[in-house]
Structures are given as structure tokens and as C-alpha cells.
Amino acid sequence: MDKENNLFFSNQFALKYDELVGKQNWYGAEILLGMIFNYLKPKDKILDIGIGTGLSASGFHTLGLEVYGLDYSNEMLEVCRQKDISVDLKQFDLNDTPLPYPSNFFDHISANAILYFIDRLDNLFEEISRIIKKNGFTLLKKIEFIAENFQMEGNSVSFILYVTKANQ
Numbered sequence: 001m002d003k004e005n006n007l008f009f010s011n012q013f014a015l016k017y018d019e020l021v022g023k024q025n026w027y028g029a030e031i032l033l034g035m036i037f038n039y040l041k042p043k044d045k046i047l048d049i050g051i052g053t054g055l056s057a058s059g060f061h062t063l064g065l066e067v068y069g070l071d072y073s074n075e076m077l078e079v080c081r082q083k084d085i086s087v088d089l090k091q092f093d094l095n096d097t098p099l100p101y102p103s104n105f106f107d108h109i110s111a112n113a114i115l116y117f118i119d120r121l122d123n124l125f126e127e128i129s130r131i132i133k134k135n136g137f138t139l140l141k142k143i144e145f146i147a148e149n150f151q152m153e154g155n156s157v158s159f160i161l162y163v164t165k166a167n168q
């Protein structure tokens with residue numbers, strides 16, 4: 001799917017997104033939270049890149065973290081805003097670096113089911129290393145799943161990226 005179609009899709013299906021994902025039996029949010037649970041502390045600042053409706057981010061909020069989110073779809077962000085799980089949400093195209101945060105700002109950065117939409121991952125990863133606090137490590141995981149409702153053909157790949165500082 002190209003960028004315009006994807007943004008159109010995000011805007012059009014924002015209100016039904018959680019329901020559609022539920023019907024897909026997608027457990028990406030739970031898998032991500034399970035992998036990083038031991039590293040999270042209340043009041044830690046976490047940026048969710050491509051936060052969407054906040055499906056992955058809601059677990060961070062439940063654990064008491066300060067959730068920041070970026071997404072280029074205003075409609076997805078509006079659904080997320082209604083959930084009241086974040087301290088800051090910004091509309092932002094992730095192909096347009098630099099990211100709108102100071103250096104060494106976040107304890108954690110999460111990007112779930114979003115990286116395959118980005119044209120220049122090298123630019124994004126450079127920015128991630130700038131805004132994450134020092135001594136971070138990176139976990140990159142991919143999960144196969146069928147995404148018929150997302151108008152993709154056959155098996156597609158869901159990338160999960162999680163970055164945190166190593167010395168806590």
C-alpha cells in the first residue's frame with residue numbers, strides 16, 4: 001500500500017480500527033508488553049511511534065508510564081485522545097525527520113506494526129538514537145500474520161521495535 005492509500009485507510013477506519021484488529025486475533029500489543037514488562041517503571045517516559053488508536057500504548061499507561069505518541073492520521077489520534085492514556089499526542093509524518101523532541105528525552109521508544117510504512121528507516125533510527133536516553137539497546141522483532149482486512153495480499157509482516165536505556 002502506498003503512503004496516500006495508507007493514510008486514507010487510517011483516516012477512514014480509525015473508528016473501527018480496534019474492532020477490526022480484535023477480529024484479526026492480533027496479539028501484537030500483548031506480545032510487545034510481555035517482552036518489555038520487566039524494564040518498565042511508573043513515570044518513565046515512553047514514545048509510541050505510530051501510536052494509532054493507542055492499542056499498544058494503553059498497557060504502558062496502565063503501568064503508570066508517561067505516554068507520548070506520534071501518528072500522521074488525525075483520526076487515529078482522535079480515537080487515541082478519547083482514551084485519555086497519553087500526556088502528549090502529535091500529528092507527524094515519520095518520514096519527516098527530525099522528530100519533534102529534544103535529545104536524550106525518552107526512557108523507552110516503541111514502534112509496533114509501523115516500520116514497514118516508513119521509507120527511510122535509517123533516518124528514523126538515527127533520530128531514535130538521538131532522543132532516547134544514553135546507553136540504549138534495541139530489540140527488533142517481526143511477526144507473521146494474515147491481514148486480509150488491511151487490504152494486503154497474503155502474509156504480511158508486523159515489525160515490533162522496542163528501544164530502552166540499558167542502565168536504569
Ligand SMILES: C[S@@+](CC[C@H](N)C(=O)[O-])C[C@H]1O[C@@H](n2cnc3c(N)ncnc32)[C@H](O)[C@@H]1O
Pocket residue numbers: 006007010028029049050051052053054055056057070071072073076092093094095111112113114117118
Ligand atoms: C497498523 S497501525 C499500528 C498502530 C499502533 N502502533 C498499534 O500497535 O496498535 C499503523 C499506524 O501507523 C500510522 N502510520 C503509518 N505510516 C505513518 C507515517 N509515515 N507517519 C506517521 N504515522 C504513520 C498509521 O496512521 C497507523 O495509525
